[in-house]
Amino acid sequence: MSDNVVPIKRAIGADEPSLSPILSLTATAMNSVNQIILQRMQSEIPLIPALAGHLIAGGGKRMRPMLTLAGAELLGYEGTRHHLLAAAVEFIHTATLLHDDVVDGSETRRGKEAANIVFGNPATVLVGDFLFSRAFELMVEDGSLKVLKILSSASATIAQGEVDQLTAQRKIETSEDRYLGIIGAKTAALFAAASRIAAVVAEKDEAAERALDDYGRNLGVAFQLIDDAIDYDSDAAEMGKDRGDDFREGKMTLPVILAYARGTPEERQFWEEAIAGFRDTDEDLAHAVELIGRHDCISATRERARHFAQKACDALAMFPDSKARRAMVEAAQFAVSRGY
Amino acid sequence: MSDNVVPIKRAIGADEPSLSPILSLTATAMNSVNQIILQRMQSEIPLIPALAGHLIAGGGKRMRPMLTLAGAELLGYEGTRHHLLAAAVEFIHTATLLHDDVVDGSETRRGKEAANIVFGNPATVLVGDFLFSRAFELMVEDGSLKVLKILSSASATIAQGEVDQLTAQRKIETSEDRYLGIIGAKTAALFAAASRIAAVVAEKDEAAERALDDYGRNLGVAFQLIDDAIDYDSDAAEMGKDRGDDFREGKMTLPVILAYARGTPEERQFWEEAIAGFRDTDEDLAHAVELIGRHDCISATRERARHFAQKACDALAMFPDSKARRAMVEAAQFAVSRGY
Numbered sequence: 001m002s003d004n005v006v007p008i009k010r011a012i013g014a015d016e017p018s019l020s021p022i023l024s025l026t027a028t029a030m031n032s033v034n035q036i037i038l039q040r041m042q043s044e045i046p047l048i049p050a051l052a053g054h055l056i057a058g059g060g061k062r063m064r065p066m067l068t069l070a071g072a073e074l075l076g077y078e079g080t081r082h083h084l085l086a087a088a089v090e091f092i093h094t095a096t097l098l099h100d101d102v103v104d105g106s107e108t109r110r111g112k113e114a115a116n117i118v119f120g121n122p123a124t125v126l127v128g129d130f131l132f133s134r135a136f137e138l139m140v141e142d143g144s145l146k147v148l149k150i151l152s153s154a155s156a157t158i159a160q161g162e163v164d165q166l167t168a169q170r171k172i173e174t175s176e177d178r179y180l181g182i183i184g185a186k187t188a189a190l191f192a193a194a195s196r197i198a199a200v201v202a203e204k205d206e207a208a209e210r211a212l213d214d215y216g217r218n219l220g221v222a223f224q225l226i227d228d229a230i231d232y233d234s235d236a237a238e239m240g241k242d243r244g245d246d247f248r249e250g251k252m253t254l255p256v257i258l259a260y261a262r263g264t265p266e267e268r269q270f271w272e273e274a275i276a277g278f279r280d281t282d283e284d285l286a287h288a289v290e291l292i293g294r295h296d297c298i299s300a301t302r303e304r305a306r307h308f309a310q311k312a313c314d315a316l317a318m319f320p321d322s323k324a325r326r327a328m329v330e331a332a333q334f335a336v337s338r339g340y
Numbered sequence: 341m342s343d344n345v346v347p348i349k350r351a352i353g354a355d356e357p358s359l360s361p362i363l364s365l366t367a368t369a370m371n372s373v374n375q376i377i378l379q380r381m382q383s384e385i386p387l388i389p390a391l392a393g394h395l396i397a398g399g400g401k402r403m404r405p406m407l408t409l410a411g412a413e414l415l416g417y418e419g420t421r422h423h424l425l426a427a428a429v430e431f432i433h434t435a436t437l438l439h440d441d442v443v444d445g446s447e448t449r450r451g452k453e454a455a456n457i458v459f460g461n462p463a464t465v466l467v468g469d470f471l472f473s474r475a476f477e478l479m480v481e482d483g484s485l486k487v488l489k490i491l492s493s494a495s496a497t498i499a500q501g502e503v504d505q506l507t508a509q510r511k512i513e514t515s516e517d518r519y520l521g522i523i524g525a526k527t528a529a530l531f532a533a534a535s536r537i538a539a540v541v542a543e544k545d546e547a548a549e550r551a552l553d554d555y556g557r558n559l560g561v562a563f564q565l566i567d568d569a570i571d572y573d574s575d576a577a578e579m580g581k582d583r584g585d586d587f588r589e590g591k592m593t594l595p596v597i598l599a600y601a602r603g604t605p606e607e608r609q610f611w612e613e614a615i616a617g618f619r620d621t622d623e624d625l626a627h628a629v630e631l632i633g634r635h636d637c638i639s640a641t642r643e644r645a646r647h648f649a650q651k652a653c654d655a656l657a658m659f660p661d662s663k664a665r666r667a668m669v670e671a672a673q674f675a676v677s678r679g680y
């Protein structure tokens with residue numbers, strides 16, 4: 001145990017935590033990853049790079065491949081195997097985004113029209129399949145069965161989480177634990193896998209693998225909690241997705257779960273109708289935001305996120321202090337502070 | 341070269357070729373494969389086995405895993421590794437069927453309501469993703485990087501073929517060669533891979549791998565040609581899919597390509613309008629079937645299929661005569677005779 005992991009609460013409020021350290025830590029490697037991504041999304045079928053490029057070139061934070069790169073830095077790995085694997089991770093993520101947009105009927109993604117709107121659902125589903133297959137081709141090219149195992153298992157978990165989320169949709173009775181199970185699968189599993197494979201590539205022991213897995217998993221949960229809070233946060237400066245999408249789709253996220261639990265009988269009646277799909281006007285959304293604010297459900301959700309971010313930081317305590325560790329800690333701090 | 345490969349034309353018309361020999365050759369192993377399929381499609385999320393089971397339990401010929409099993413018999417392989425891999429092949433195929441049905445908006449599949457109709461598009465897309473991930477988990481469990489390479493590459497090829505088909509849809513100018521490229525990718529690539537992995541598991545040389553790949557690939561092309569012919573064949577006893585689906589979706593299959601090429605100016609006008617989507621009544625379909633019959637385009641398509649089936653049989657010539665080889669030859673003969 002190292003004693004110099006910065007407790008997350010101390011850092012917040014002092015200097016504003018930022019992604020800058022992790023971005024500059026991984027900048028050079030990310031250039032290689034981006035080149036691999038652009039190269040490997042090519043195909044003789046022009047629609048494939050056109051559609052994939054629409055999303056991939058459209059920005060995105062490259063959070064997941066960044067975890068692989070940062071983990072490799074943390075462990076002092078000096079090779080380049082992880083570049084290919086980080087690209088594979090981003091392809092898996094991109095494939096799930098494309099399929100999510102079809103599943104949710106999304107209209108925008110990353111501030112522009114979603115691929116399904118521009119190219120239609122059929123092409124979006126199929127290009128997702130292509131990127132997913134391509135991800136496995138990249139992993140096979142690397143040749144580590146251990147990495148293949150980690151990422152194929154994460155992929156199956158993601159799909160199960162997505163189906164579970166679909167099953168819980170419009171179900172007001174969804175509990176906080178069930179919600180945590182869903183985001184643990186649909187979001188955190190890939191964060192965990194992306195981090196973990198850095199330890200595999202660096203040929204570290206099981207304890208290092210587990211520590212990076214814990215870091216990624218807890219960070220992923222924190223990240224998704226904040227995403228879900230921002231969707232109802234009237235103070236939020238950042239809009240991660242279309243405001244009110246979760247509300248209109250009847251998705252049971254933590255702010256709603258808490259507002260329902262803390263609500264008066266009359267408010268609970270509102271939530272039941274809203275989640276069932278009978279209250280979807282702009283006024284209904286405004287009322288939902290008001291109720292969530294009234295019961296402090298945004299700050300409660302942020303508090304939960306802070307708990308998981310703290311666990312993420314603590315998972316790194318086994319590694320000696322380094323620029324990489326500090327950057328990864330600050331990234332976790334940033335994850336819970338963003339949106340203001 | 342062996343001299344006792346039965347030429348395909350001699351066999352047809354003598355005894356009716358049948359799938360029985362290959363079915364009985366692979367029956368015991370297929371029981372194991374079916375058990376693995378049922379076991380590995382399970383999940384804690386009940387919607388997953390419900391939806392997957394709807395399609396998987398709904399019959400299907402298990403053609404692709406059968407190729408893996410028959411190939412293993414042909415090569416005298418006595419282990420059981422190929423059972424897991426044959427299940428992986430069927431999962432990949434099932435995933436593509438689920439996504440195809442969403443892409444095409446299919447209403448029926450294998451004679452019952454398609455999964456997308458019963459469970460909706462969102463769940464169908466996501467359960468497809470799950471099965472696809474599960475397929476890779478099975479391959480990783482087996483542990484052969486060579487098999488992983490063959491099947492991940494086939495999966496990427498399938499997705500490219502599907503996108504290419506989408507791009508060619510409603511394009512009357514699609515050539516026979518482009519069509520062959522599409523079905524080579526979307527259908528024959530998995531037939532080829534399913535056969536080829538038998539040689540990998542049996543640890544045979546590159547020549548044996550290539551021979552089985554050729555067998556599967558050519559059989560796959562023949563199989564798809566016949567499928568596409570049956571969709572317009574007024575004499576067909578078997579209905580592989582919804583009659584007229586290809587016509588209404590404006591898919592450019594060989595019977596249409598030939599009827600357009602052989603048509604009078606007036607007929608070509610009809611095809612241009614039909615493929616563009618302006619003629620989709622039952623009368624239009626009947627007229628299309630009539631035109632295709634008038635120019636012998638069904639028998640021409642069947643003739644093309646016979647050419648590929650013959651190539652499939654010839655690919656087996658390097659292996660000594662055996663029960664397995666005879667069964668595989670007869671399966672190719674059956675592939676082109678079915679539908680009557």
